[in-house]
Amino acid sequence: MKISVKVRRQASRTSVPTYQTYEVQADPHSNTVLDILHKIQWEQDGSLVFRRNCRNVICGSCGMRINGRSGLACQKLVSEFFGEEFLEQTSGGTHPARNREPEFVPELVVEPMQNLPVIKDLVVDMTKFWQNLSKVDPFVSTASRQISKTEFLQTPAERDKLQAAANCILCGSCYSECNAAAVNDRFVGPHALAKAYRVMADNRDDRTTERIAQYNQSNFVWDCTRCYNCNEVCPVEVQxxxxxxxxxxxxxxxxxxxxxxxxxxRHTMVELVKQDGWIDESKFGIKVVGNNFKDLKGIASLIPVGFRMILKGKMPYPWQFKPSEGIKEIKSLMTAVLDRRSK
Incomplete structure (x- = not known):
């Protein structure tokens, strides 16, 4: 059947991007997006540039945005991007609505990954991506790396702790969709932090204390906005x-x-919810920004905000705050969760 493929083209780093549309004959149930790009490159336009290598969701080379979401072109079937009505029409069988050209020509929109500069067409410069990875020092650092007469064995349980993070193929999909990376070019990115945990959880590493202190600094874990985009697009379930x-x-x-x-x-949020069932905002700013009146600059920074809240009628006055009616259940639940985490 015929599909329309709209590809973002860019001749160089400094040129203005444009979109070029191709019509391609495809089997949406067996052709991947990478197959479609090959058809375009081999049969229609040899100037189209993109990366690819293994074609088996191993190397991570063919990362790009497809219909507004990053992923691997070799993994995504064309049928994943069209609706149920279209799939019903093209799935085969004896039903009269099947095995015929649909009434509309479905469209794929293929673009380069975000948060990285474009070199040409669908190829991005991964330099910052690799530089950010190096900032977490993603290598086991221990005397066990030296040549030894014996192996350094791990139990299945010890290996399980780091298995998910070890699956990362560094395709860049998570970094492309990262909201924090979009607004803060110093944020190392979800790929780097997944690798950071992989090493931190490895019992062979002898720098765990140092790593934890490093990741507590700016531009590491606390700069994550928790938008879940990285989990949504990861092709190998690193989460x-x-x-x-x-x-x-x-x-x-x-x-x-x-x-x-x-x-x-974090500590204040847990404390206030455990105390009252939800957050008393009149206390929250003082405790966090003002550090319980210990940070005078922090307290001073709250004055303009407080004044604007008064003018807008949004000041959370302490005498207006009422604890949650379900405070007993909330306290019980939080105690159980915190006790479980401490074990």
Whole structure:
């Protein structure tokens, strides 16, 4: 059947991008997006540029945006991007609505990944991606890396702790969809933090304490906006946000670390919810931004905000706050969760 493929073209880093549309004969149930790009390149336009290598969801080379979401072109079947009505019409069988050209020509929109500069067409410059990965030092650092007469064995349970993060193929899909990377070019990205957890969880590594302190700084885990985009697009189920959350839990559990503002934010939130069932905003700003009146600059920064809230009638006055009616159940639930995490 015939499909329309709209490809974003860009001749160089500095040129203005344009879109070019191709019509391609395809079997949406067996052809991948990479197959379609090959058809265009081999049969219609040899100037189209994109990366690909293994074609088996191993190398991660063919990362790109397809109909507004990043993924691997070799993994995505064309049929994944069209509606149920279209699939019904083209799925085969004896039904009269099947095995015929649909009444409309479905369209694929293929674009380069986001948050990285374009070199040409669908090829992006991955330099910053690799530089950010190097910032977490994603290698096991231990004397066991030296040549030894014996192996350094891991139990299945020890390996399971890092298996999900170890599956990362560094395709860049998560980084392309990362909201934090879009607004903060110093944020290392979900790919780097997934690899950071992979090393941190490895019992062979001898720098865990140092790593936890590093990841507690700016531009690491606390800069994540928790939008879940990275989990949604990961082609190999690394679930980067889950790995970031595990690093955060390790930071929060380390009593030797000085309490940063993000840690204070988390601890205060838990404290207030456990106390009243939800957050008393009149206390929250004082405790977090003002650090319980210890940070005078923080307190001063709240004055303009408080004044604007008064003018808008949105000031959360302490005498207006009422604890949740379900406070007993909330306290019981939170105690159970916190006790389970501490084990």
């Amino acid at each position: 980067p946000l889950d790995r970031i959350s595990q690093i955060k839990q390790a930071i929060l559990a380390d009593a030797n670390l000085p309490e940063s503002t993000p840690q204070l934010h």
